[in-house]
Amino acid sequence: MKLPKIPDDEQVRLSQLRALAILDTPSEERFDCVTRMAKRLFGVPIALVSLVDENRQWFKSCFGLDVSETERSISFCGHAILNKSALVINDATLDERFFDNPLVIGEPYIRFYAGQPLRTLSGQGLGTLCIIDQTPRDFSDEDITMLANLAGMVEREIMAVQLTISDELTKISNRRGFLTLTRYCLEVCKRGSFPASLVFFDLDKFKEINDAHGHAEGDRALKIFADEMMGSFRTSDIFARLGGDEFVVLLTNTSTEGIQQLIVRFKASLRSRCTSDCLPYFIEFSFGFVDYEPLKHESIEDMLIEADKAMYENKKSKHNA
Numbered sequence: 426m427k428l429p430k431i432p433d434d435e436q437v438r439l440s441q442l443r444a445l446a447i448l449d450t451p452s453e454e455r456f457d458c459v460t461r462m463a464k465r466l467f468g469v470p471i472a473l474v475s476l477v478d479e480n481r482q483w484f485k486s487c488f489g490l491d492v493s494e495t496e497r498s499i500s501f502c503g504h505a506i507l508n509k510s511a512l513v514i515n516d517a518t519l520d521e522r523f524f525d526n527p528l529v530i531g532e533p534y535i536r537f538y539a540g541q542p543l544r545t546l547s548g549q550g551l552g553t554l555c556i557i558d559q560t561p562r563d564f565s566d567e568d569i570t571m572l573a574n575l576a577g578m579v580e581r582e583i584m585a586v587q588l589t590i591s592d593e594l595t596k597i598s599n600r601r602g603f604l605t606l607t608r609y610c611l612e613v614c615k616r617g618s619f620p621a622s623l624v625f626f627d628l629d630k631f632k633e634i635n636d637a638h639g640h641a642e643g644d645r646a647l648k649i650f651a652d653e654m655m656g657s658f659r660t661s662d663i664f665a666r667l668g669g670d671e672f673v674v675l676l677t678n679t680s681t682e683g684i685q686q687l688i689v690r691f692k693a694s695l696r697s698r699c700t701s702d703c704l705p706y707f708i709e710f711s712f713g714f715v716d717y718e719p720l721k722h723e724s725i726e727d728m729l730i731e732a733d734k735a736m737y738e739n740k741k742s743k744h745n746a
Contacts, residue, residue: 427522429503437596438549439479439660444598445551445586446605448476448483455582456486459554463575464488467568469556471533474543474579475502476552479660489557490533499527505540506550511569514538516561537562539569541576546587547596554579592666594644595651603665607675607725610663614677614717621677621717622684623725625732626654627740628670629709638705646708653698657691673729684714711740 432438442448456474464472471489475482482500484493497503504522505512517523517535528535540555554576590602598606614621628650635643647670654664654672663675676684692709699707713735715728722728 426499426524426526428498429500430507432507432550434549436655436660437547438545438551440597440655440664441545441547441549441587441591442476442478442551443663444590444602444606445583446590446602446609447485447583447586448478450485452486456579457488459575459578460486460488463554463556463572466571466575467539467556469537469558471557473555473557474552475500475540475555476543477502477506477550482552485552495528501526501528501535501538502540502553502555505553505555506542508542511539511541511572512553513564513569515563518561533557534559536560537564539564539572541569541572543576543580543583545596546584546591551583592651595648595666597651597655598663598665600665600667603663603667603673603675604725606663610675610677611717611722611725615719619677620679621675622679622681622714623717623728623732624674624676624684624688624712624714625729625736626650626672626674626710626712627736629711629740629743630706631670634706646704646706649698649702650695650708650710653694654691657694658687667729673732675725681716688712711736711743713737713739 460472460474473484473490474486475484477497477500481494481497482502487493501514501523514520514523515537517526517529517538523529535557537558537560538555540553542550543552543554544550554572556572590598590605592599611621613619631643631646634646650672651666654674658664658674658676661677664672666672695708713732715731715735717728
């Protein structure tokens with residue numbers, strides 16, 4: 426058995442998947458109707474809308490299986506999201522990647538698999554619309570086209586969600602997406618007594634970049650900031666662009682020292698990126714952070730207000746220095 430490779434854009438992919446706030450949610454007719462259609466059209470016993478999380482594949486829609494998720498390491502869909510087009514396995518027992526896979530030698534005894542990747546607006550593979558049979562079978566070009574068309578229906582539903590919670594420019598969460606994700610996250614932290622911290626970022630001299638180099642260059646700076654933020658922090662952290670040149674990240678199970686180390690790494694990463702891209706400026710920022718206190722912070726909005734004030738104090742100290 427061969428383990429599925431990790432995509433090069435894994436951090437961005439996971440961030441966008443989690444920003445959808447769709448994992449571990451109840452089944453929905455808009456997805457179930459597509460899997461029912463796929464099951465009937467292709468005459469297969471199993472049809473799924475599978476989303477590939479960090480260590481598992483979770484089924485948003487599932488017909489023919491009694492489980493809601495499996496390990497990513499043994500998933501067929503973990504391989505499929507690496508493809509641009511459908512992954513088709515006519516007989517898994519004859520494929521070196523899957524012949525000894527637990528899902529092949531045991532329940533549900535997969536023989537045939539066809540999975541069409543489901544992609545975000547910016548092209549990351551979130552999961553698949555897939556069909557499975559317990560006997561080998563052929564799959565024609567016409568069948569592949571039909572599966573892709575059905576997957577397009579699922580993608581449109583996902584994109585409709587993404588458009589409401591993602592920042593169009595940077596492709597990370599917007600304010601609405603951030604508030605949705607962090608409310609759930611803080612509730613988990615409160616119940617489990619886990620620490621959480623919010624860091625509020627504001628770019629320094631951003632107006633000067635726009636004035637000197639134009640708004641297109643300003644947009645480029647914002648995109649670079651978001652890219653390097655995702656590369657410097659952890660996949661479990663929640664990032665967002667609140668608007669303008671304001672960004673935030675919520676971190677869990679991290680000490681103050683750990684946060685400071687991440688920020689130092691982030692600063693170095695930004696400087697290196699500006700140098701490698703030969704930018705005529707360096708992207709710098711001010712920041713403030715606040716630790717979550719359940720008795721003090723009734724909501725994520727309370728933390729945002731406090732972290733924003735801390736950020737402005739940091740920015741003011743630079744002007745007075």
